[in-house]
Amino acid sequence: MAVYTHVPAEEMAALLMRYGVGALRSFKGIAEGVENSNYLVEAEGGRFILTLYEKRVDAGDLPFFLALLDHLADRGLPVPRALKDGEGVQIQTVAGRPACLIEFLEGVSLSHPTPEQARATGQALGQMHGALADFTPERPNTLGLAGWHELAGRCGTAMDEIVPGFSARIAEELAFLDARWPADLPRSVIHADLFPDNVLMLGDRVTGVIDFYFACSEIRAWDVAVTHSAWGFSADGRDYDAAIGRALIEGYQAAHPLTDAERAALPILARGAALRFTLTRAWDWLNTPADALVTRKDPLAFLRRLDFYAQHPECFTA
Numbered sequence: 001m002a003v004y005t006h007v008p009a010e011e012m013a014a015l016l017m018r019y020g021v022g023a024l025r026s027f028k029g030i031a032e033g034v035e036n037s038n039y040l041v042e043a044e045g046g047r048f049i050l051t052l053y054e055k056r057v058d059a060g061d062l063p064f065f066l067a068l069l070d071h072l073a074d075r076g077l078p079v080p081r082a083l084k085d086g087e088g089v090q091i092q093t094v095a096g097r098p099a100c101l102i103e104f105l106e107g108v109s110l111s112h113p114t115p116e117q118a119r120a121t122g123q124a125l126g127q128m129h130g131a132l133a134d135f136t137p138e139r140p141n142t143l144g145l146a147g148w149h150e151l152a153g154r155c156g157t158a159m160d161e162i163v164p165g166f167s168a169r170i171a172e173e174l175a176f177l178d179a180r181w182p183a184d185l186p187r188s189v190i191h192a193d194l195f196p197d198n199v200l201m202l203g204d205r206v207t208g209v210i211d212f213y214f215a216c217s218e219i220r221a222w223d224v225a226v227t228h229s230a231w232g233f234s235a236d237g238r239d240y241d242a243a244i245g246r247a248l249i250e251g252y253q254a255a256h257p258l259t260d261a262e263r264a265a266l267p268i269l270a271r272g273a274a275l276r277f278t279l280t281r282a283w284d285w286l287n288t289p290a291d292a293l294v295t296r297k298d299p300l301a302f303l304r305r306l307d308f309y310a311q312h313p314e315c316f317t318a
C-alpha cells in the first residue's frame with residue numbers, strides 16, 4: 001500500500017475546481033507503488049491520477065520530470081502528462097506535499113508477462129530512447145556507481161541481519177564493478193526503473209509507461225540492463241526466463257539497435273542494475289518502520305539476480 005499522505009475530500013474538490021474538470025465524484029488511494037502517494041480521482045470531466053511526491057522525489061527535480069513527460073508525449077509515446085490548471089500551473093501543493101494531477105492511462109501492469117509482452121516493452125523502451133535523442137535537460141543519477149558506494153556504506157553490516165555475508169558480497173561486487181564499469185558508452189536520459197509495474201498493457205500492446213521519478217542522465221544501455229533484470233526473472237529472482245530476456249532485447253533492438261560496445265557491456269551493466277536494486281531494497285528493508293502502510297520489497301530477490309548475472313554473462317548472447 002502506498003498512501004503516505006491523506007488528502008481531505010474538501011481539498012481534493014477544491015483542487016479539481018482549479019483544473020476546470022468538473023466536480024469531484026469520487027477518489028481512492030491506490031495500493032500499488034512504494035515511492036509516492038497516488039489517488040485515482042473521478043471527476044465529472046474524466047478520470048485522473050493525483051500524485052503526491054514523497055520520500056525520494058526531490059521537488060526541485062519535478063520540472064525535469066514533467067518536461068520529460070511532455071517531450072515523450074509530444075512524440076507520440078504513451079506517457080501521462082501532468083495537467084496544467086487554469087493558470088498554467090502543473091506543480092501544486094496538496095496536503096502540504098508537492099503534487100500533480102496526471103492523465104489517466106488505460107491498461108494493467110502484469111505479474112507474469114509473456115515473451116510477446118516483453119518484446120513490446122523492449123520496443124517501447126527503444127522508441128523512448130530514440131525520442132530522447134534531442135532531449136537536452138539533464139539530471140545526475142544519484143543511484144549510479146558512486147551512489148551505490150554511499151548507500152552500501154550507510155547500510156553497513158546491518159545488511160548481514162538480512163542474510164549472513166550480505167555486506168561482504170556487496171563490497172566484493174563494488175570492487176568488481178569499480179574496475180570494469182564502462183566509461184565511454186552512449187549516454188542519454190533514461191527511465192531507470194522500467195519494472196513490469198511501471199508498464200501498462202492491454203494484451204500485447206503497451207498502453208502506458210509510468211513512474212519516471214528515477215529518470216536521469218546515464219549510460220543508455222544501462223536502462224536495457226535494468227529492464228532485463230526486472231522482467232527476466234521470477235519475482236523471487238530464483239529463476240531466469242531466457243525467452244523473456246531474449247524477447248526484451250530483440251524488441252529493443254528492433255526500435256533502437258545496440259552498438260557492439262553496448263551489447264558487449266550488458267553483462268557488466270546488468271550486474272550494476274541488480275546491485276542498484278539490491279541496495280535500495282536493503283536500505284528500505286532496514287529502515288521502513290514496521291507500521292508503515294507499504295509492502296517492503298525483498299532485497300534477496302535482486303541479490304539472486306546479481307549472482308545469476310555473475311555466473312551467466314552468456315545470458316545476453318545465448
Ligand SMILES: Nc1ncnc2c1ncn2[C@@H]1O[C@H](COP(=O)(O)OP(=O)(O)O)[C@@H](O)[C@H]1O
Nearest residue numbers: 030032033034035036049080103104105210211
Ligand atoms: N497515469 C496513470 N494512469 C493509470 N494508472 C496509473 C498512472 N500512474 C500511476 N498509476 C497507478 O498507480 C500505481 C502506482 O503508481 P507509481 O507511479 O508506480 O507509484 P510509485 O511512484 O509510488 O511507485 C501504478 O501501479 C498504477 O496502477
Ligand SMILES: N[C@@H](CCOP(=O)(O)O)C(=O)O
Nearest residue numbers: 033034035193195211277297
Ligand atoms: N522498482 C523498484 C522500486 C521502485 O518502486 P516503483 O513502484 O516506484 O517502481 C524495486 O522494485 O525495487
